[in-house]
Amino acid sequence: MKKRILIALIGIAVLVAVLGAVKFLQIRAMIDQGKKFVPPPETVTAVPVTDDAWGTALTAVGTLNAVQGVTVSAELAGKVVSISFDAGMTVQKGDILLRQDTSSEEAQLPGATAQADLARTNLSRADQLLQKGIIAKADRDATVATLAQAEAQAENIRAAIKKKTIRAPFSGQLGIRQVNLGQTLREGDPIVVLQSLDPVFVDFSLPEQQVSALQTGLPVSVTGDALPGVAVRGRITAVSPQVDADTRSIKVQATVANRGGKLRPGMFVNVAVELPMQRNVLVIPATAVLYAPYSDSVFVIEETNGVKTLRQQFVRLGEKRGDFVAVAEGLKQGETIVSTGVFKLRNGQQVIVDNTLAPEFQKAPVPENS
Numbered sequence: 001m002k003k004r005i006l007i008a009l010i011g012i013a014v015l016v017a018v019l020g021a022v023k024f025l026q027i028r029a030m031i032d033q034g035k036k037f038v039p040p041p042e043t044v045t046a047v048p049v050t051d052d053a054w055g056t057a058l059t060a061v062g063t064l065n066a067v068q069g070v071t072v073s074a075e076l077a078g079k080v081v082s083i084s085f086d087a088g089m090t091v092q093k094g095d096i097l098l099r100q101d102t103s104s105e106e107a108q109l110p111g112a113t114a115q116a117d118l119a120r121t122n123l124s125r126a127d128q129l130l131q132k133g134i135i136a137k138a139d140r141d142a143t144v145a146t147l148a149q150a151e152a153q154a155e156n157i158r159a160a161i162k163k164k165t166i167r168a169p170f171s172g173q174l175g176i177r178q179v180n181l182g183q184t185l186r187e188g189d190p191i192v193v194l195q196s197l198d199p200v201f202v203d204f205s206l207p208e209q210q211v212s213a214l215q216t217g218l219p220v221s222v223t224g225d226a227l228p229g230v231a232v233r234g235r236i237t238a239v240s241p242q243v244d245a246d247t248r249s250i251k252v253q254a255t256v257a258n259r260g261g262k263l264r265p266g267m268f269v270n271v272a273v274e275l276p277m278q279r280n281v282l283v284i285p286a287t288a289v290l291y292a293p294y295s296d297s298v299f300v301i302e303e304t305n306g307v308k309t310l311r312q313q314f315v316r317l318g319e320k321r322g323d324f325v326a327v328a329e330g331l332k333q334g335e336t337i338v339s340t341g342v343f344k345l346r347n348g349q350q351v352i353v354d355n356t357l358a359p360e361f362q363k364a365p366v367p368e369n370s
Contacts, residue, residue: 041308041350042043045358046301047339049331052283054321058273060215060252062204066265068170068196072097074185075163082212085192087177091168093113097262098179098191100164107155112154151336172196195265198258202234204271205249213275214239220254222294232263233255236273273286281318281326282333285361289317289325299333299338299345301353310338312347 078100126143129135146229175193179185198369202222208213214237234256243250254271256263263269290297296317299310312350331337338345339358345351 042060056275060204062271064194065201098166119150197261202254322363
């Protein structure tokens, strides 16, 4: 019995050893096959590294401000009897925004007008009597003063009626209404914010070392989160004559168009002042760069015996304009690099270049939906 059990155990051990050996040989064969496997070439788009002349630009972060912007407020105390605007609407200069109660002034105006008319009649009579020598010149002068006082009183009442009709001081867009019908306003109480949105000012500061390069009329390019992918053009309209002693910077103001009103006062924007000097730079499409925390890189296409392979090249980037980015180090003019889809590539991989569906790269792209 024991002999049979021993034979069975030996047989099982032999079987396990045989199966292990077979599995080992299979795995080693798969590893050898994997080492010899060459993946098929990847189809890529490619562009040459080119030399381009870029204008020198001074960059800064700016703030948008309205060319004209006020909080419309009540000049005189009074009760609101009508509101002629809605929050957010666009108004023209002179449009009526609000009316206050003028019943008291309108009741006083006829009496004041009558007093002025009577004083005017008395002056006419005094002129006739003075010519006849019936009254003294001092009596006629007193009549003139009485007329002036009566007319001033009437004009004061008319001015009060006019001031209680609140009008837009300039064309622009209204903000949120801050009054209600029937509310009694005090002098200076806010009614609504009015902003002129086209054009708008861009206020920014530049270091004092760049003062000599600044002058009115220089073109500026403004970008921001409100207009993704779009650069708004404008020009410098004012340069402060004084350098800030604390920051050693100079304040600059540019004026840019704001068609559509997408730019609003208070927004932060990126400003680039374009200087007339130009410099030569190597440029590549921004989509050709594989961005990484340790270093950015591109894939250079090298050809040996008709076979195109990739070489990953680390680069140092410079300024970005539109679809292009400048290369400060790492590439030479004329080298060919992969222009799109670099995230799926690896060093030493074989490729086939096909630019049939290659995108068109521009320095000043304009989105179709802008």
